[in-house]
Amino acid sequence: MIKKILKFGGTSVGTVERILHVANIIQKEYSAGNQIIAVVSAMSGKTNELINLSKDICKEFNKRELDVLLSSGEQVTSALLAGALSKLKINAKSWMNWQIPILTEGEHSNARIINMNVKKINDFLNDKGVAIIPGFQGISKTGDITTIGRGGSDATAVAVAKLFDADACEIYTDVDGVFSTDPNKIPVAKKIEKISYDEMLELSSLGAKVMQPSAVQTAMMYDIPLEVRSTFTDRQGTKIFDQETIDYTKSVTGVAYSKDDAKITIMGVKDKPGVAANIFEPLSKAQINVDMVIQNVSSDQKTTDITFTIKRDEVSKTIVILKNNKDINYKDIVHNDKVAKISIVGAGMVSTPGITYRMFRALSDEKINILAISTSEIKLSVIIEEDNTLNAIKKLHTIFDLD
Amino acid sequence: MIKKILKFGGTSVGTVERILHVANIIQKEYSAGNQIIAVVSAMSGKTNELINLSKDICKEFNKRELDVLLSSGEQVTSALLAGALSKLKINAKSWMNWQIPILTEGEHSNARIINMNVKKINDFLNDKGVAIIPGFQGISKTGDITTIGRGGSDATAVAVAKLFDADACEIYTDVDGVFSTDPNKIPVAKKIEKISYDEMLELSSLGAKVMQPSAVQTAMMYDIPLEVRSTFTDRQGTKIFDQETIDYTKSVTGVAYSKDDAKITIMGVKDKPGVAANIFEPLSKAQINVDMVIQNVSSDQKTTDITFTIKRDEVSKTIVILKNNKDINYKDIVHNDKVAKISIVGAGMVSTPGITYRMFRALSDEKINILAISTSEIKLSVIIEEDNTLNAIKKLHTIFDLD
Numbered sequence: 001m002i003k004k005i006l007k008f009g010g011t012s013v014g015t016v017e018r019i020l021h022v023a024n025i026i027q028k029e030y031s032a033g034n035q036i037i038a039v040v041s042a043m044s045g046k047t048n049e050l051i052n053l054s055k056d057i058c059k060e061f062n063k064r065e066l067d068v069l070l071s072s073g074e075q076v077t078s079a080l081l082a083g084a085l086s087k088l089k090i091n092a093k094s095w096m097n098w099q100i101p102i103l104t105e106g107e108h109s110n111a112r113i114i115n116m117n118v119k120k121i122n123d124f125l126n127d128k129g130v131a132i133i134p135g136f137q138g139i140s141k142t143g144d145i146t147t148i149g150r151g152g153s154d155a156t157a158v159a160v161a162k163l164f165d166a167d168a169c170e171i172y173t174d175v176d177g178v179f180s181t182d183p184n185k186i187p188v189a190k191k192i193e194k195i196s197y198d199e200m201l202e203l204s205s206l207g208a209k210v211m212q213p214s215a216v217q218t219a220m221m222y223d224i225p226l227e228v229r230s231t232f233t234d235r236q237g238t239k240i241f242d243q244e245t246i247d248y249t250k251s252v253t254g255v256a257y258s259k260d261d262a263k264i265t266i267m268g269v270k271d272k273p274g275v276a277a278n279i280f281e282p283l284s285k286a287q288i289n290v291d292m293v294i295q296n297v298s299s300d301q302k303t304t305d306i307t308f309t310i311k312r313d314e315v316s317k318t319i320v321i322l323k324n325n326k327d328i329n330y331k332d333i334v335h336n337d338k339v340a341k342i343s344i345v346g347a348g349m350v351s352t353p354g355i356t357y358r359m360f361r362a363l364s365d366e367k368i369n370i371l372a373i374s375t376s377e378i379k380l381s382v383i384i385e386e387d388n389t390l391n392a393i394k395k396l397h398t399i400f401d402l403d
Numbered sequence: 404m405i406k407k408i409l410k411f412g413g414t415s416v417g418t419v420e421r422i423l424h425v426a427n428i429i430q431k432e433y434s435a436g437n438q439i440i441a442v443v444s445a446m447s448g449k450t451n452e453l454i455n456l457s458k459d460i461c462k463e464f465n466k467r468e469l470d471v472l473l474s475s476g477e478q479v480t481s482a483l484l485a486g487a488l489s490k491l492k493i494n495a496k497s498w499m500n501w502q503i504p505i506l507t508e509g510e511h512s513n514a515r516i517i518n519m520n521v522k523k524i525n526d527f528l529n530d531k532g533v534a535i536i537p538g539f540q541g542i543s544k545t546g547d548i549t550t551i552g553r554g555g556s557d558a559t560a561v562a563v564a565k566l567f568d569a570d571a572c573e574i575y576t577d578v579d580g581v582f583s584t585d586p587n588k589i590p591v592a593k594k595i596e597k598i599s600y601d602e603m604l605e606l607s608s609l610g611a612k613v614m615q616p617s618a619v620q621t622a623m624m625y626d627i628p629l630e631v632r633s634t635f636t637d638r639q640g641t642k643i644f645d646q647e648t649i650d651y652t653k654s655v656t657g658v659a660y661s662k663d664d665a666k667i668t669i670m671g672v673k674d675k676p677g678v679a680a681n682i683f684e685p686l687s688k689a690q691i692n693v694d695m696v697i698q699n700v701s702s703d704q705k706t707t708d709i710t711f712t713i714k715r716d717e718v719s720k721t722i723v724i725l726k727n728n729k730d731i732n733y734k735d736i737v738h739n740d741k742v743a744k745i746s747i748v749g750a751g752m753v754s755t756p757g758i759t760y761r762m763f764r765a766l767s768d769e770k771i772n773i774l775a776i777s778t779s780e781i782k783l784s785v786i787i788e789e790d791n792t793l794n795a796i797k798k799l800h801t802i803f804d805l806d
Binding site: 054068 | 459
């Protein structure tokens with residue numbers, strides 16, 4: 001008997017009709033003889049609606065209570081889906097975070113799942129039951145409700161797959177799978193049939209919204225095979241495996257981009273040990289997420305320019321912190337909040353020479369100026385002016401044979 | 404130090420602005436040195452919205468899952484109110500049904516609160532905390548979520564008052580208190596300052612929507628003084644006490660009416676022992692709530708007519724059950740689904756002669772035909788044609804000096 005974890009995202013359960021449709025998908029899998037645990041998100045729009053309510057009360061809403069508030073969203077979906085399955089004469093049951101329980105650690109709104117009691121649900125599955133679990137939440141050791149960050153239902157699904165020793169973990173969403181780039185922008189984008197955890201991790205970190213990066217990371221760590229597929233079609237999705245089991249014919253698997261980036265350069269910083277730490281420690285303490293960091297070679301050997309990227313809406317906050325920072329000396333701070341990050345990702349890149357050169361040449365042919373560069377073994381990212389985003393993606397998609 | 408239970412109904416917490424207003428009421432009580440436990444309903448409209456979702460899934464939605472679904476409504480309000488109090492620098496905390504826990508028994512959607520663990524919350528109150536508890540729900544012995552019937556937040560408030568040995572239990576709602584009759588229909592209706600549990604129980608059972616009858620009953624059983632008052636004004640409300648402590652100047656305290664009633668008469672039933680049981684047992688099994696029952700004296704000493712009232716939307720179901728009932732013989736079944744029940748209530752009625760006669764005479768003066776009569780020590784109810792409802796209330800309100 002195969003034990004499957006099926007995760008349904010917010011758009012997949014966004015209306016009553018869609019919940020009934022999801023019940024049909026589960027019925028099909030169940031009738032095929034599989035044991036099923038479904039992990040569900042809140043109905044699409046619901047979490048934002050609740051967040052807005054909390055913001056109307058207070059901009060800095062109490063974090064413990066925010067988790068109590070938000071966790072109600074998945075509770076509603078769980079009950080509705082269990083009811084829809086009951087209608088189909090399937091013995092389905094919703095299990096709340098505290099009924100399992102799903103044990104988490106870490107702070108409110110950013111907790112991590114560390115354990116679940118599997119016995120009760122396993123007994124229920126062996127008794128031909130279908131279990132529905134709300135994603136995105138758990139309880140702390142002190143018995144408070146916690147949530148595990150936006151999009152955390154993916155992380156719940158992977159944790160459930162691991163702790164229940166599942167044979168498969170299928171992520172049902174509103175797209176057919178993982179694409180070589182954003183199919184909404186580039187119509188020739190192709191669905192990727194198989195992709196490694198590393199590549200998926202880079203792609204999702206770099207803006208492909210299909211799966212939550214931390215969930216991919218957990219799946220990679222415990223070698224849990226994933227499949228991302230559409231709730232609304234019968235088409236096969238994208239399988240996500242260990243790298244070794246994938247046969248690469250292409251060096252570059254996909255082109256990703258992220259919007260809402262901004263670039264800040266601190267000019268004329270003293271070039272001595274400890275400067276970078278002095279700059280970034282206060283930013284980290286203020287929870288500002290710094291993405292790429294580039295330090296140019298200084299011309300006078302005494303000062304240097306440090307450039308880094310952050311999310312656009314954190315620019316003013318960041319500049320205030322930099323200006324109030326007594327530990328650094330600099331000539332000027334300049335920023336550009338209309339930039340985009342374009343990345344090419346591929347597990348085969350490391351063994352294919354000339355990828356870097358071909359990317360830079362392609363952008364140059366399009367007269368696109370590169371503002372910053374960052375590389376890793378399986379990805380290459382550049383910062384460019386935002387206006388050039390579409391052109392850059394198109395060009396890179398073509399020259400790396402992804403069309 | 405005074406321990407107060409404050410209960411806020413759906414309209415009192417219907418918007419963010421109102422929740423902020425409720426937080427101010429609590430702050431005022433808290434600053435006066437009281438220990439506060441607030442019991443909250445779902446935001447107005449929310450429970451119906453969730454019920455409609457469930458009905459869109461399936462008309463006979465799984466009862467266990469319906470309770471999981473509906474209980475999310477009060478969870479949302481609890482979190483929002485706790486957040487609003489935190490904003491006012493009050494150490495407030497929401498406590499979910501399973502965190503307390505609130506133990507219930509009985510079937511889903513109709514459970515009864517039987518116990519709560521008071522220690523954790525009492526410690527929190529002694530530590531200057533304000534506790535927020537979701538109304539209308541609990542958990543069963545097997546750890547499932549249960550709800551205690553529509554309007555059940557009143558019952559939660561009274562149970563909390565009892566189990567926490569509170570000094571006061573205030574029911575905040577959208578009206579100024581209990582009125583001598585419906586102030587929306589009869590502008591001369593007056594707010595009652597003090598009323599006995601019995602009278603309140605009759606009034607609320609008879610259609611006055613101010614408080615849930617079963618909650619009044621519990622308060623009466625444990626002698627918990629209640630006050631019904633408005634969330635939106637500072638005016639004093641209606642105090643609900645033990646009968647002995649109230650000084651009666653009037654025999655009739657109020658006039659109540661209920662809509663959506665229907666009357667069914669089974670004509671020519673054999674007049675022998677067991678007939679009534681044979682008629683009503685199957686109705687009870689089908690969860691049909693029979694209100695008044697009147698059996699006329701039979702003219703031929705062999706057969707009789709039995710009349711009873713039910714809610715209008717259960718007429719067809721009831722007639723089907725009666726017609727399929729092999730245990731009874733009758734000549735005909737007739738029904739009238741356009742009737743209303745008008746009741747006068749007063750603890751002083753029993754000691755005031757002529758009340759019954761004055762009521763019948765008053766209705767007769769208005770040419771209102773009485774279709775059925777039922778009496779108890781402190782109330783007198785008649786069934787009349789629905790069209791006459793307003794006339795009847797007005798007339799009775801006047802003749803019993805309530806204007």
